[in-house]
Amino acid sequence: MSRRVLILAHTGREESLKAAWEACALLQVSGLIPVMQKSELADMVSFFGQLDHPVEVLHDHVKLSDVELVMVLGGDGTILRAAELVRDVDVPLLGVNLGHVGFLAESERADLEQTVDWIARRDYTVEERMTIDVQVWVRGQKIWHTWALNEAAIEKGNRERMLEVVTEVDERPLTSFGCDGVVLATPTGSTAYAFSAGGPVVWPEVEALLIVPISAHALFAKPLVVSPRSRLAVEILNRTDARGVLWCDGRRSVDLPPGARIEVTKSATPVRLARTHQTPFSARLVRKFELPIQGWRGPVPQTGTVHTGPIPVVHTPGAMPSPAAPRHAGSGAPIDPSTAK
Structure with missing residues (x-):
């Protein structure tokens, strides 16, 4: 064939x-x-x-x-x-x-x-x-439905105006803030746009969703890692007339008017990547980002079974001694009363 x-x-x-x-x-x-x-x-x-x-x-x-x-x-x-x-x-x-x-x-x-x-x-x-399913709602109507491998990135549409947004996890509001945008990413996307915005690096085998604010003007607007079963949402608030734009993987986009709602969930359809050699993700990070690793010694080789010594008994001053059998100092072995002198 x-x-x-x-x-x-x-x-x-x-x-x-x-x-x-x-x-x-x-x-x-x-x-x-x-x-x-x-x-x-x-x-x-x-x-x-x-x-x-x-x-x-x-x-x-x-x-x-x-x-x-x-x-x-x-x-x-x-x-x-x-x-x-x-x-x-x-x-x-x-x-x-x-x-x-x-x-x-x-x-x-x-x-x-x-x-x-x-x-x-x-x-x-x-x-x-893992990929994500992305939906955009405006005034109760779904106007866009797509997917992403890396991220769904909400960005401000005008350079001079901040976006006012509120984030949501599992249909509960979390916090609102002004910002340049919000990145909703997969573990694969954690080393892309989300990484540039200050988000954490997530190993590919870890199933999770990331929320990473971009230049947020707020105290509690930190990157979050949530369950892959969660439903994430970001709403563009009507406090100002600032508009946004949503980019998925930097390839597909839609305009976001004030009041727009973006919902993200885990998609049922993954992307399949072929691997010719099983390189650990940590080694890939070092190679791709040229991370300094000089001076690393590596794990200490274990040459045999390691046994711990006797646990010393420490008496608190003024406390009654333990009724256990007396021991030779430092030996860890009980004293035989018939031979003790």
């Missing part, structure tokens, strides 16, 4: 075009069929000329559901675009970082040949990342 791999690339960049060209050739040599979107394939042909290897066209030659895996060549923005494409099908994404940080990417540009080999040998696992 033929195995197909869809290649998604940022074809507006020369580096991405070269990586896509190389990936197509490597996939073919490995016995896999490369697939591309028509517009991106046209960009590649326009740049390189006629290809030496056949490439199938998505929707013309093959359906998305017939693809085994999507290889994403680019940064986190390209991976978020790929996540939109595969939203309704059960196809994992494997990112090859061509950007700066590329936190969602699994490998780097220099590892492209090795990555294709892992795919050919099916030497990868798939992990599921």
Whole structure:
């Protein structure tokens, strides 16, 4: 049975075009069929000329559901675009970082040949990342419904006006404040916009929802981590005529008039990411953010079973001694009355 791999690339960049060209050739040599979107394939042909290897066209030659895996060549923005494409099908994404940080990417540009080999040998696992369901209500009417992998970011619409908002958890108001915005994020998004706004880093395997105010003018407007079963909401108050805008993953947006209500819950549909090696999340943090770890010694090796010594008995001055059998000082062993002198 033929195995197909869809290649998604940022074809507006020369580096991405070269990586896509190389990936197509490597996939073919490995016995896999490369697939591309028509517009991106046209960009590649326009740049390189006629290809030496056949490439199938998505929707013309093959359906998305017939693809085994999507290889994403680019940064986190390209991976978020790929996540939109595969939203309704059960196809994992494997990112090859061509950007700066590329936190969602699994490998780097220099590892492209090795990555294709892992795919050919099916030497990868798939992990599921939580997403959020996002709804916007205005005067009791739902005007927008979408989803996000990273975050739903509420921002002020005018630079000179603060937003007045009230936050809500599980249909109970929490606090109101003026701010530049509020980020409602997933653990995956904790290293994106929420991180820039001062939110905590949450390990991907921890299911949770984050509320992170942006430049809040209030004492109790700190980042919060709540249950994934909670329902979060933010309302744009009518105290002023300041308007906002809601961005989901930085790709889809809607205007927010005063009185708008944004509701966020855990989505039932996750994003599936392919992993070619089980790198701990802590190691990914260190590598991506170039964190200083010089001087680290690591855990002390345990060479054998560790036994604790006798617990000393401490008498409080003036207190009656314990009726327990007398002991030799420091020995921890009871004294035999028949041999005691």
